[in-house]
Amino acid sequence: MRLALDPWQAAWQALGARPADALHAELLGRYGETHRAYHTQQHLAECLSLFDGVRHLVGRPAEVEIALWFHDAIYDVHRHDNEARSADWARQALLGAKAPAEVAARVAALVMATRHSVAPATADEGLLVDVDLAVLGATPARFAEYEAQIRAEYAHVPAQVFAEKRGAILAGFLARPAIYACGPLRHRFEAAARRNLSAALATCRP
Incomplete structure (x- = not known):
């Protein structure tokens, strides 16, 4: 299953980082929240499965993969800052896992690109948005x-x-x-x- 722990760990290892042990389960829990109907584990799995077939088209595939995990991590239909809060969570998680600051910044920018309010700034952002x-x-x-x-x-x-x-x-x-x-x-x-x-x-x- 694409949401399994092994591919998740492989993406972090590709970044030279080690996330908190509970983070994978915490993210799955967020995507399993009862108020969600579309922004669920189904959507996340569909995104990750599609990305597997096009990952060769991006420059930094591990960063895009981690961004996909976080892009709807926080989702509240009554708020308008879900992407910003999700991006901040991704940034802090990466920094806490000892990823370089520039990696954390790029992943946060990838998550922010899923606001769909402006044109993607990079090819990696463009592909992530397309997958979404x-x-x-x-x-x-x-x-x-x-x-x-x-x-x-x-x-x-x-x-x-x-x-x-x-x-x-x-x-x-x-x-x-x-x-x-x-x-x-x-x-x-x-x-x-x-x-x-x-x-x-x-x-x-x-």
Whole structure:
């Protein structure tokens, strides 16, 4: 299983660092929190599995892998600083594991890239963001499941308000010249993502 301890330890060893013994279990516990429906161990496993097939495309694969573990480590739908708090956790964990400061800084920047608010600053950030967004280009069945999972996480939001805000997010992705930064992932997911997003957007409009 991709969430097993061995690949986790291998990534840290590649960075010359040793995390706290309880960190792996603590992160899995976070992704298993009951208020989550999409940002769960399922999403983390999907990201890590996809990354395994494209890790040769990044310059620092161990850093990207650790960033994936932390990118949704803190998730509270009532807050707007989840990525910042997750990035800070990653930075402190790496420093505590005796990783070089520049490694900790780069991993924190990778986590922050998953805000999806600005274009990725590096190729490694671009690929990590693409992996995080791969669900947009999933099969129609998986995309429908994803949309239902997002709605479940925001079940407290009235339907009309949710439709308006969700529609704005979907339209924002569609407005991009390209959703995916990395050529191989763009080739694999772009067309399907645009079909999925267009179909979902139509349900958000009156």
